[in-house]
Amino acid sequence: MYRFSNTVIGFLNLFTLLASIPIIGGGLWMARSSTTCESFLQTPLLVVGFVVLIISLAGFIGACFNVAWALWVYLVVMLFLIGTLLALTLFGFVxxxxxxxxxxxxxxxxxxxxxxYSPWLRKRIKDPHYWMTIRSCILGSKTCGQILLWTPLDYLTKDMSPIQSGCCKPPTSCNYGASMMAQDADCYRWNNAPDVLCYECDSCKAGVLEDVRRDWHKLSVLNIVMIIVLIGIYSIGCCAFQNTKRAETDYPYGENRMSKVRPRWDFYW
Structure with a gap:
């Protein structure tokens, strides 16, 4: 089993090293795009891609070439990555x-x-700069165009996504025939112009937050799986680090480190 952990770490990091290349390429491609949604996502993609590239390169070099300091850097960054993912997962659930x-x-x-929704999400979505970015994304996706041809029967029988429900129509409680009746503020923000609709409504912001909530739950489950996998890789990496340290001492594991002592038989003669 000697150096088996080094071989496993080497293959794992070679795989993640190759996987980081399309991630970085996708982020750079989004940087050249003029659409707001893609440029909004490019920074996380580039950060994740470069972090995976650096940590995989350090782990591959350290495991395959017995470079102890590279494996030490690999283990430190891996520990930081596990802690960050754990903190983000707990924050997401909260x-x-x-x-x-x-x-x-x-x-x-x-x-x-x-x-x-939580105060932190409400504060984030109400930021004007952030909301203009999201609004441009919704307009660019043409989400509301999918229900423009619906009949009244379709509105009664068909389901909608959270964004369609909040951004593409006024609240169902709105009664535009009774002008003197107090109604939801979103009823007065609604306009049937295709570029206005209910994009400035609180219901639209709530629909976006519902999408974020659902996606965040899925991402949290994926993060838990990733944390378990990273802890396993980290344990193998610790074994590889110990193997590398032993190799640097020129005394592989299992070899007798005591030099032979030649008996002085001539002392008695």
Whole structure:
């Protein structure tokens, strides 16, 4: 089993080293794109790609060429990565524990209210610069164009995504025939112009947060799997580091380190 851990770490990091190349390429390609959504995602992609590239290169060199300091850097960064993923996962569960859709009587879709979500998410989504970025993404995706041809029967029987429910139509409770009746503020923000609709409504922001909440839950589950895998790789990396340290001392594991002592038989003669 000697140096088996080094071989495993070498192959694992060669695989992740090759996998980081398309991640970085995708981030650079998005940087050249003019669409707001893609440029909004390019920074996380580039950061993740370069971190994976550096840590994989250090682990590959350290395991395959017995470079102890490279493996030490690899283990330190790996420990930091595990801690960061764990913190992000716990934070994600906390901020997305609130919020969900409200059933609308007689309709298949749900509606979403901004006050049902965590204060941190509400503060983030209300930032004007951030919301303009998200609004441009929704306009560019043409999400609302999919329901423009719906009939009244379709609105009764078909389901909608959270963004469609919040951004593409006014709240179901709105009654535009009764002008003197107090209504939801989103009813007055609605406009049937294709570039206006309900994009400035609180219900639209709530629909975006519902999408974020669902995606964050999926990402948190993936993070838990990644943490378990990284802990396993980290354990193998610790064994590889010990093997490399032993190799540097020129005394492989199992070899007798005591030099032979020649008996002085001539002392008695």
């Amino acid at each position: 901020v997305t524990s609130h919020g969900s859709g409200v059933e609308v009587p007689g309709r298949a879709y749900r509606e979403y209210h901004l006050e049902n």
